[in-house]
Amino acid sequence: MRRFSLRVFDALVLLWLVITFTFALIHLAPGDPATLLVAPTASAEETARLRAQFGLDAPLPIQYARWVGGVLTGDLGESLTRAIPVTTVIAEALPVSLFLGGVSVLLTFLVGTMFGVWQALRARALADRLLSVVGTVLYSAPSFWLALALVTLFTSGAVWLEAPAWLRLPAFGMQDPGAVESTWSDRWRHAVLPLIVLSVPGIAGVTRYARQSFRDAALAPHVTSAVARGLSAPRVEWHHIVRNALTPLVVLFGLTLPGVIAGSVFVEQVFAWPGLGRTMLTAIAGRDYPVVLGLTVVYAAAVILSNLLADTLLWWLDPRQRESAR
Template sequence: MKNYIIKRVLGLIPVIILVSIFSFFIIQAAPGDPMDNYSKPGMTQEQLQNIRESYGLDGNIAEQYFRWAGHVIHGDLGISVKNKRPVTEIIGERLPATLILMGTAFAISLIFAIPLGLWAGLKKNKMADNIIGFLTYVGISIPPFWLSMVLIIIFSLKLQILPSSGMYSVGIQSTADLIKHLILPSIVLSLNNMAVFTRYIRSNTISQLEEDYVLTAMSKGTSKTKILFRHVLKNCLLPIITLAGINLAGLVCGSFVVESVFAWPGIGRMAMDAANGRDYPLIMGYTMFSCLILILGNLLADILYAVADPRIRQEVKR
């Protein structure tokens, strides 16, 4: 297993380098000059040149990339144009809010998807399966922006029982107030994952119920409920491990749309503001952070999959 992990980590290094190159060149190819964010009317050419040198904007694009990469290796993602603060500091401040929101949404997805998927698989092609299937298609199809606006109109404007934006109310920093603000955005974010997870669990439940070990347990008189939760559930959750690893970047780095609609002070909203303000260092910092989280998520998923499935562990040892 140790050699497997080392091999996987070494294989991820070229991926990180390629992502950084493409991201840097794409951002630099965007219309406009980054110096527009730093220069002011009346500046002399000498002052402009000093600013270029201080922000690493002098030289050709290759020289700028290698200069930037050298700083990144040492943990320096640059200074935000808008906030005049280190990018790592800004991301660190926004990360907890996003982790709270995305972690809650992920937990809600699993809590509802596991029983729904198992029940749909157990009742294959029956009314319960058809109803759950219809609901999952709706969950996958509904645009998060539209659903966010509908929930705000119903629960915030009409019923006035839930807040429409922010993480806390003004002057209140309680856990109860945080939970109230979490409800609407977490429901919107959990819906799509819940629908996808339910479909995967249903599909795997159907295939597992046809396996010999299930038929043997049923012939011995074991109840379907016990078979479902003691044996089938473990095998059904294996694909969810992979999906969780793939979605880890989204869970950690936030949702542009939902965080913007609900004014949630997370990384997704930060990235949207950075893109609108053409804050190049912050955009690159967010891009590299997202890339790193996605890669680590896939690595973690591979490791957990190998731990959960003995067959994969045997292949790793070979």
């Protein structure tokens, strides 16, 4: 319990440091958001009045104190460009990122672990070597190249190849432009290409990681000793191979969890999905300080909580961690 309390305290301090540095950097960067919100013909007095309206004329320490006080009470401020609460902006974009990130992370670990185990059982075979080469190529492929290649292949390429209609996948947006209301089937058709771009490199990486993890666990000396003592195969596989092999995968899963909401910035921008990533890019371009800072709190909290979760799961799965904590 004491160790967990210390970890929580460290997490809170780290969160405070991240949002403090972000606040300082974004306010010290050149540019004034008030000049982007007024008409080009606006006078200096009108610009000054707008800065005072948003509290941008106050000294930086006072702005920081006001913002931190609001965060502690759950108030992230109001968007400068949209004139709505930042919490509303985040609430509108969060489901989109959760959908893309959640599905892609599940696909990454389910498919990657299955391929990894399959390769571990066929180590050094021709199929294992071929999959290793393919996985390395896919893992190292730039996301922007993969996205553009898929868009070309399934849009103009599908038309040129006279592919059936179900293979002509939409490249942009979450629904057809003429649709009044998006249906789940339409949403999934629009999600195919973004999910492929998000999942394929991750699947390749997890496959390699899982393969090595299961191989190392299966070749460990205590496994050979367990077999020599006459333990049943299921007991050896579960207690001595699978459990030890899953420990590093659980840690990797915990470190990957922030990608559920923070890992699709590029994909959301390319495929025009209005998630948190695209919202962040738009806010940065428009110097919308409250939205940028609010999203920073969300991203930083997701990363820190995921690391805390991974550490807790590792402590629960690995008896050596519990022994060292005593």
